[in-house]
Amino acid sequence: MSQHDTAKNDDFDLQDFLPYLLNRAAEESSLEFQQVYKNRYGMLRTEWRVLFHLGNYGKLTAKEIGTRARIHKTKISRAVHRLETRRYLKRSRSEADRRVEELTLTPAGQAAYRDLCSIAAQYDAKLAGLFSAEETDLLRKMLRRLGHIG
Template identity: 35%
Template sequence: MASGAPIEPLANFLPYQLSVASNAVSARIAEQYRKRFAIKTTEWRIMAVLGDSGALTQRELARATLMDKVPVNRACSALEARGLIARAPNERDGRSHLLALTDAGRAVHARIMPLAMKIEEELFSVLSAQERETMRELLARVRANAGELDAESLADH
C-alpha cells in the first residue's frame, strides 16, 4: 500500500461537484423548456447565443457553447426545420453559412428569456446577491483557466 495523502472521496472532488450541479440545473431548466416550448437544452443554447450575438456560423456556435459540432448540427437542423433559425450565405467565407433567429425564433426567444430569468432566480435564491456575483466571477476564472490548460501542460504536473 502506498503512503502519502489520503484519497479524497469523489463527492469532495470539485470537478465532480461542478458537473453534478450543472446537470441538476440543466435538467431543471430543460424540463421547463420542453414542457412549454418543445425545445431541447442544446436548441435553447443555440437560440440564446444567436439572440445575444446575432448571426453566427455553426463553427462559431460550437465554440461559443463549448458543444461538439454534432449536437450543434442536430440542434441547428431541428431549429431550422421549425422555422426558428434561418441559414444565409456567409459573405466572409463562401464555404459556410450564417445562422440567425427568424422572426418566429426571436418571438420564442423573447418568451423564453423571462422564464429563464425566473428559473435562475428560483435556483439561486439560496445565495445572496453578493454570493451570486462571487460565483459568476469564480466560474469565469475557472472557465478561463480550463481553456488555457492543454494535455501537454497537464502532463507536466
C-alpha cells in the first residue's frame, strides 16, 4: 500500500473537520483584536475576558465569572490579581460569605472596558461584514449552540 493510497483513506478531509475549522477561524479572528488589548493595556486574553464580564454585568465573584465564561479558577485568580495590581478592579470580601470576593471595576477599569468594547464592536462589524446579515445571524446562532452558550 503506497503512501498515497493511505491519503485517500475514508472520504474524510481535515480541511472540513469542524473542530479544525473552528480553531482556525477562532485563532485568526482573535489575532487582530488581541493586539489591541495587549499593546494598549498590556492584558492577556483571560484578563480581557474578566474585564469584559465585570464591565458588562457589574459586580461578580471569581466563581461566577469562571462559570459564565468557562474559565478555570486558577486562570481567573491570576487574571484578577494582575488586573488588581494594575488598578483596573478592586475586590472586597463578601459580608455574607467570607470565602467570597466581590469584584468590581475601578473607574480606570471602566474606561478601559468602554474603550475596548467600542473597538470590539467595530471589529465585530468588520467580521460580520464578510457575510450577509442573515448568514451572520445564523453563524452566531450555530456558534452559540456549539459553544453551549445561552
